[in-house]
Amino acid sequence: MSIKLGDRSYQERIETGIENDFMRDAVSSAQGRFRNGRITQAAELGDWEDWRQLGSEIRTHTLENLDYYLQQLSEQVAKRGGNVYFASTAEEANAYIEKVITEKNAKKIVKSKSMVTEEIGLNQQLEKMGAEVVESDLGEWILQLDEDPPSHIVTPALHKNKAQIRKTFAEKRGYNGSDSPEELAAFAREQLRKDFLSADVGITGCNFAVAESGAITLVTNEGNARMVTALPDTQITVMGMERIVPTWEDMEVLVSLLTRAAVGQKLTSYVTSYTGARLEGEIDGPEDYHLVIVDNGRSKILGTEFQSALHCIRCAACINVCPVYRHVGGHAYNSIYPGPIGAVLTPLLDGYEDHKELPYASSLCAACTEACPVKIPLHEQLIRHRQIIVEKEKKSPVTEKIMMKGFAQWASTPAAYKLSTKLARTALKPWTKEDTIKNGPGPLKGWTNVRDFPAPAKQSFRAWWKEREKGEINHDHS
Amino acid sequence: MTIHNQDAFLSNVAAHLGRPRRMSGVERPTWSVRPQDRVFAGYSKEELVAILKKQCKAIHTDVVEVSTAQLPKALLQAIERYEGKTIIAAHDERNTTYGLEALYEQLGEKMEVHIWDAQLGEENQQIAERADIGISFSDITLAESATVTLFNHKDNGRSISLLPKSFIAIIPKSTIVPRMTQAAQQLHTSVEKGEVTPSCVSFVSGPSNSADIEMNLIVGVHGPVQATYIVVDD
Numbered sequence: 243m244s245i246k247l248g249d250r251s252y253q254e255r256i257e258t259g260i261e262n263d264f265m266r267d268a269v270s271s272a273q274g275r276f277r278n279g280r281i282t283q284a285a286e287l288g289d290w291e292d293w294r295q296l297g298s299e300i301r302t303h304t305l306e307n308l309d310y311y312l313q314q315l316s317e318q319v320a321k322r323g324g325n326v327y328f329a330s331t332a333e334e335a336n337a338y339i340e341k342v343i344t345e346k347n348a349k350k351i352v353k354s355k356s357m358v359t360e361e362i363g364l365n366q367q368l369e370k371m372g373a374e375v376v377e378s379d380l381g382e383w384i385l386q387l388d389e390d391p392p393s394h395i396v397t398p399a400l401h402k403n404k405a406q407i408r409k410t411f412a413e414k415r416g417y418n419g420s421d422s423p424e425e426l427a428a429f430a431r432e433q434l435r436k437d438f439l440s441a442d443v444g445i446t447g448c449n450f451a452v453a454e455s456g457a458i459t460l461v462t463n464e465g466n467a468r469m470v471t472a473l474p475d476t477q478i479t480v481m482g483m484e485r486i487v488p489t490w491e492d493m494e495v496l497v498s499l500l501t502r503a504a505v506g507q508k509l510t511s512y513v514t515s516y517t518g519a520r521l522e523g524e525i526d527g528p529e530d531y532h533l534v535i536v537d538n539g540r541s542k543i544l545g546t547e548f549q550s551a552l553h554c555i556r557c558a559a560c561i562n563v564c565p566v567y568r569h570v571g572g573h574a575y576n577s578i579y580p581g582p583i584g585a586v587l588t589p590l591l592d593g594y595e596d597h598k599e600l601p602y603a604s605s606l607c608a609a610c611t612e613a614c615p616v617k618i619p620l621h622e623q624l625i626r627h628r629q630i631i632v633e634k635e636k637k638s639p640v641t642e643k644i645m646m647k648g649f650a651q652w653a654s655t656p657a658a659y660k661l662s663t664k665l666a667r668t669a670l671k672p673w674t675k676e677d678t679i680k681n682g683p684g685p686l687k688g689w690t691n692v693r694d695f696p697a698p699a700k701q702s703f704r705a706w707w708k709e710r711e712k713g714e715i716n717h718d719h720s
Numbered sequence: 721m722t723i724h725n726q727d728a729f730l731s732n733v734a735a736h737l738g739r740p741r742r743m744s745g746v747e748r749p750t751w752s753v754r755p756q757d758r759v760f761a762g763y764s765k766e767e768l769v770a771i772l773k774k775q776c777k778a779i780h781t782d783v784v785e786v787s788t789a790q791l792p793k794a795l796l797q798a799i800e801r802y803e804g805k806t807i808i809a810a811h812d813e814r815n816t817t818y819g820l821e822a823l824y825e826q827l828g829e830k831m832e833v834h835i836w837d838a839q840l841g842e843e844n845q846q847i848a849e850r851a852d853i854g855i856s857f858s859d860i861t862l863a864e865s866a867t868v869t870l871f872n873h874k875d876n877g878r879s880i881s882l883l884p885k886s887f888i889a890i891i892p893k894s895t896i897v898p899r900m901t902q903a904a905q906q907l908h909t910s911v912e913k914g915e916v917t918p919s920c921v922s923f924v925s926g927p928s929n930s931a932d933i934e935m936n937l938i939v940g941v942h943g944p945v946q947a948t949y950i951v952v953d954d
């Protein structure tokens with residue numbers, strides 16, 4: 243798939259997003275639930291600001307010494323009987339994995355949710371070579387059966403309702419039960435169990451690699467990642483090169499931040515740290531283990547003003563507070579990384595050319611920055627992107643106002659206008675008091691304490707958008 | 721085992737960071753804050769048990785607290801409640817300490833009871849796959865999140881807490897600590913001492929679940945569908 247989801251324009255994607263009532267309601271309620279969960283858990287943990295500070299210090303130190311920690315990690319993994327492959331590009335990573343699979347003569351590969359394998363387009367490569375690839379995360383499996391891209395990094399099938407899922411299961415797998423979520427999940431359990439037991443190779447991503455011991459930590463709820471790492475005889479971990487921490491102690495802090503920020507849980511049902519190949523006498527776990535460490539454009543971000551974007555722990559908190567994501571949905575970003583972090587990261591990894599509208603997919607309200615558990619200054623980075631794009635466009639022959647295109651443009655489309663009268667208001671309703679939004683939950687709250695945010699109520703969305711745009715231009719020049 | 725392309729890759733990383741490659745001598749700084757140490761600091765085991773029990777409700781996990789003498793009976797009750805016909809348990813010296821061997825022997829007369837046996841190889845996995853209940857001892861128990869930490873090894877396979885429909889964890893009270901911080905510290909210290917880290921450390925909090933269908937919480941997906949903790953006053 244690569245980082246891009248397809249070739250449709252932003253405009254089309256946004257319109258599709260806006261016209262999809264179910265998707266928008268789902269996004270809106272998911273945002274609310276995730277956000278409330280995060281806030282409750284953060285409050286319960288106490289000292290949330292200290293936790294964020296600590297998270298940010300750990301990430302900063304790790305990235306500044308990334309070469310050192312990656313070396314330590316690779317040596318530890320090798321010591322535990324694992325093979326380590328450093329891949330500069332997606333092609334190199336895929337070629338290595340293909341080679342392992344060919345050597346094993348593997349027919350069936352079972353995977354647990356991993357964004358980096360999507361980024362490098364691994365599934366397509368493996369399917370091309372004739373292997374059967376099964377995505378075992380419930381949401382991913384649904385999407386795979388339906389050949390649909392994910393729309394949210396934590397709950398990828400957020401845009402699908404249960405009736406659609408029932409239909410997919412019926413058409414693709416002969417399911418004849420009801421559309422109760424429990425029954426649907428039980429069916430997936432039964433279907434996928436066979437795959438876990440018969441797979442030749444298991445492939446996972448990595449939340450945090452622990453440099454000091456070579457352990458790879460996966461943070462999950464369903465138990466599929468445990469199956470993938472316990473049952474097949476050959477196992478491959480694919481990790482973005484920045485997904486590493488120095489020690490177990492640092493891993494713990496980031497896991498605590500991740501589970502709270504992502505899903506509002508104290509811990510997910512499973513936090514699994516596995517190391518290399520199985521030890522003598524063990525039955526579970528792989529006999530043959532491979533760790534693939536992927537650069538694919540990340541090193542170019544190091545040493546730049548965007549370095550802290552690599553601190554991201556993929557919790558989606560910034561996505562869950564983003565008013566623009568709320569309206570347009572995940573697919574509009576045309577990247578496997580949606581929302582504010584997607585708008586920052588996608589142009590860095592894949593170039594500005596195809597993604598120059600993305601930095602405009604933000605109202606610069608700073609809710610993302612305040613929500614981020616590792617304190618990445620997301621909205622500031624978006625402003626920098628815009629400045630860079632403006633600079634670039636100036637130098638290019640088509641000097642004109644291209645920079646104002648994209649999201650500004652869709653805000654003036656009929657679909658967006660409809661949104662203004664019908665939906666913008668309901669979306670923010672719970673926190674709308676008279677004409678201004680007061681006491682928004684969480685980060686929005688801290689923010690509304692400072693200045694009240696005009697509700698898109700009497701103002702049309704279009705006018706509201708324009709005003710925001712103005713605000714941001716002032717900001718740009720201040 | 722082989723490490724491919726390490727030098728070129730890491731030199732490139734160092735170049736982008738604008739400095740020579742760092743191959744040794746990097747120390748973690750002293751962080752400016754350590755909020756993790758303050759959580760439930762100074763709590764007694766009893767207070768930590770109370771926190772664990774409360775959290776069990778949130779994660780759909782049954783919990784009972786018993787004396788050592790009552791453990792076999794409590795375990796039997798849990799097995800009966802889950803209507804277990806096939807049981808798989810870790811091979812653990814604590815089976816003897818807590819008098820569970822006798823219980824397993826007795827149960828073996830009317831149902832299939834399998835104690836993990838590394839000699840049998842893959843058969844263990846097959847039994848785990850058809851077992852209704854898996855039983856393990858917690859190695860470190862995290863009060864805050866109601867988490868049992870399992871150090872998996874050749875006598876305590878990962879499948880036990882994974883493949884059966886129901887999972888029962890026996891939690892010696894002495895293993896309870898405030899939160900994941902203490903477990904991580906223990907692992908870190910053990911690495912520093914040069915000890916071999918388990919091939920898998922599983923932090924398990926209750927049954928598996930998912931919110932992937934319309935954000936409804938579904939309890940029981942790929943891993944166990946239900947879970948019981950038995951806290952033993954050891």
Ligand code: SF4
Binds near residue numbers: 560618
């Ligand atoms: S940028 Fe921050 S808030 Fe957004 S996904 Fe990454 S860590 Fe989470």
